[in-house]
Amino acid sequence: MxxxxxxxxxxxxxxxxxxxxxxxxxxxxxxxxxxxxxxxxxxxxxxxxxxxxxxxxxxxxxxxxxxxxxxxxxxxxxxxxxxxxxxxxxxxxxxxxxxxxxxxxxxxxxxxxxxxxxxxxxxxxxTPPAEPFPVLAELSELMDENDFDKAYTSSILNALRNKFSAADLENRELVQHEAAVMIAGSVSYFQQEITEGPRIFILVGPTGVGKTTTIAKLAAVNGLSGKKAAVRIITVDSFRIGARAQVETYGEIMGIPVNAVDDYDELRKQIALSSDADLILVDTIGKSPRDESRIEEMRELLSACGETAEVHLALSATTKTSDLKQIMTRFKSFRYRSVILTKLDETTRIGNLVSALSDSETPLSYLTDGQSVPVDIAVASPLRLLSRLKGLEYRLAELEEQYPAADLTAAWR
Ligand SMILES: Nc1nc2c(ncn2[C@@H]2O[C@H](COP(=O)(O)OP(=O)(O)O)[C@@H](O)[C@H]2O)c(=O)[nH]1
Ligand SMILES: [Mg+2]
Structure with a gap:
């Protein structure tokens, strides 16, 4: 007994x-x-x-x-x-x-x-068992409001229960600050490796998420700001659907060369011709992310960029939770190194994205929050992520010291 x-x-x-x-x-x-x-x-x-x-x-x-x-x-x-x-x-x-x-x-x-x-x-x-600590109950509600996954929330609450004594679990300020530190630390942040030759940056992702706009922002930030890197844009339009004009217009305005290619050999040739560039931005145009064979076709075509090329996945912050994991899986064959979160200005709840990034252990590289080229883009950082959460209170000055802000070009130069 x-x-x-x-x-x-x-x-x-x-x-x-x-x-x-x-x-x-x-x-x-x-x-x-x-x-x-x-x-x-x-x-x-x-x-x-x-x-x-x-x-x-x-x-x-x-x-x-x-x-x-x-x-x-x-x-x-x-x-x-x-x-x-x-x-x-x-x-x-x-x-x-x-x-x-x-x-x-x-x-x-x-x-x-x-x-x-x-x-x-x-x-x-x-009816889950009642939470004996009101401070944790409040935090759990707050995380629900921010759209975090249930499993993610309970792992944070469990980590807090393990870390703190019962007396500390009554301290709202202490608990919320620690929760913020845990949330910020649950996602990793992309670190650029310095390689020989040009940095080749390929952006893939569903149609309409903001790939071309993001490419234009990165081109402007790197090519026009103080450091003035030599930037080229290559747009891969394997489906000949004629959506090149948009990026060509950006290129013209910025004085940055833009080349459109539609097969492996042409892409290889353009990469070779750009060997003197600092940064080659590769924009891709796809029809629908649901079309598996097209994704495979694009992946083969992009292999012309060589081994050192980095693929990044653009994901709109407005993506429904049910679609998020599906998209991340569908683009897996590109072996993307990071996720760029776009359209953060269009949502107030990003908990589902943080949960998905944490689960998949995919680093976050950039955040975009508007249509303006080039201002609406920033290097992803723990503090920028936390600032998008509603209601969570933490000691900002302390975290600012812990996570100094990165500048947009410092990430790779
Ligand atoms: N609100 C908002 N709109 C964006 C952002 N990035 C891109 N857009 C808009 O989303 C639409 C599709 O962008 P586009 O770059 O053509 O997407 P692509 O199909 O992935 O290349 C355009 O109207 C852009 O102005 C962003 O960060 N916030
Ligand atoms: Mg586009």
């Missing part, structure tokens, strides 16, 4: 600290509730908190632990007047009960029971 415990106190903190000091790591809290303490005739009573659970046997296996959890949960719920059937899978229930019965009436009853059980399971699945 597992040993159960029940502790009361005047605050969550007090009870949790007492449980920790009495039972240490063996304590497994299963349930907590508030109990009005008796006052004079029911008046002036203060609220007490009661925590119940059982002591984990340090040697027991996970399976045994799980069955203990069920047992103990049932015992606690029963003690509180709730009657939850033992956890059994629906097929187990059906198999046992149908064998024992025969008549239609009995089968009807079993089916009703199954429906009830399904209903109960749905209810218990949709």
């Amino acid at each position: 597992p040993q159960y415990f029940s502790e009361r106190g005047k605050s969550h903190l007090e009870v949790i600290e007492r449980i920790k000091s009495k039972y240490g790591d063996r304590a497994n809290i299963q349930f907590h509730k508030t109990i009005p303490a008796p006052g004079i005739m029911g008046l002036f009573g203060k609220v007490n908190f009661e925590y119940r659970g059982y002591l984990r046997n340090v040697n027991e296996t996970r399976a045994v632990q799980r069955s203990r959890d069920d047992e103990s949960r049932a015992a606690i719920l029963a003690a509180n007047g709730k009657n939850i059937p033992p956890v059994r899978t629906i097929s187990e229930t059906a198999a046992v009960d149908l064998h024992a019965s025969g008549s239609e009436e009995q089968i009807g009853e079993v089916l009703k029971e199954l429906r009830d059980l399904k209903g109960q399971l749905a209810v218990s699945a949709s």
Whole structure:
């Protein structure tokens, strides 16, 4: 029999600290509730908190632990007047009960029971256990509002629970600052390797995300600003759909040479002709990212740029969560080294993007936040990412010291 415990106190903190000091790591809290303490005739009573659970046997296996959890949960719920059937899978229930019965009436009853059980399971699945620390509950809500994945949010909350004592978990400022540090650190930031010869920067991505505009911004920032690198633009239009005019116009305005190519040999030739350049920006024009064979065609064509060429994936910050992972997977064969997030000005919720970048361990290189060439682009940085989150409070000056801002051209020169 597992040993159960029940502790009361005047605050969550007090009870949790007492449980920790009495039972240490063996304590497994299963349930907590508030109990009005008796006052004079029911008046002036203060609220007490009661925590119940059982002591984990340090040697027991996970399976045994799980069955203990069920047992103990049932015992606690029963003690509180709730009657939850033992956890059994629906097929187990059906198999046992149908064998024992025969008549239609009995089968009807079993089916009703199954429906009830399904209903109960749905209810218990949709009501996660209450968060005992209000500061964490608030943070969790804030992360929901910013559209972070549920799994990402719970990994941050767990990391905070592991890092801080129960007393520190009551400190909102401390917890939110640390959460900001963890979020900023959950994404990596692209580091340019210095290579011999021109830097070849290829931008791929779905149609309309802002590839051409981003290429124009990078061309202007690098080619026209103080350092005046020798910049060339090559536009790869393998589908001859005539969308070259846009980039050619940018090139003309900036005095930067633009060449359009539509096959492997031409691209190879243009790269060779640009060997004196500092930076070769390769814009790609595609029809639809859903067309797998076209993606493959483009990948083969781009191999003409050689081994040192870097592919980057442009992703619009307005992309739906359900499409994000699909796009990242679809373009995987390009072996992109970073993601450029575009159109940040068009959304206020970027948690889903941070979650996806963190999951895929893809570095972030640039952020764009408007249509103006060249001003609406910046090197991605932890602080720029954090500044896009709503409601999270952190000590800015401290983080500014920790993460100095990078300048747009310093990334590669
Ligand atoms: N709001 C906003 N619009 C952008 C941004 N970048 C590009 N655009 C606009 O998105 C549209 C498609 O851009 P384009 O560069 O042609 O996309 P491409 O098909 O990927 O080359 C144009 O109207 C751009 O002005 C951005 O950061 N913010
Ligand atoms: Mg384009």
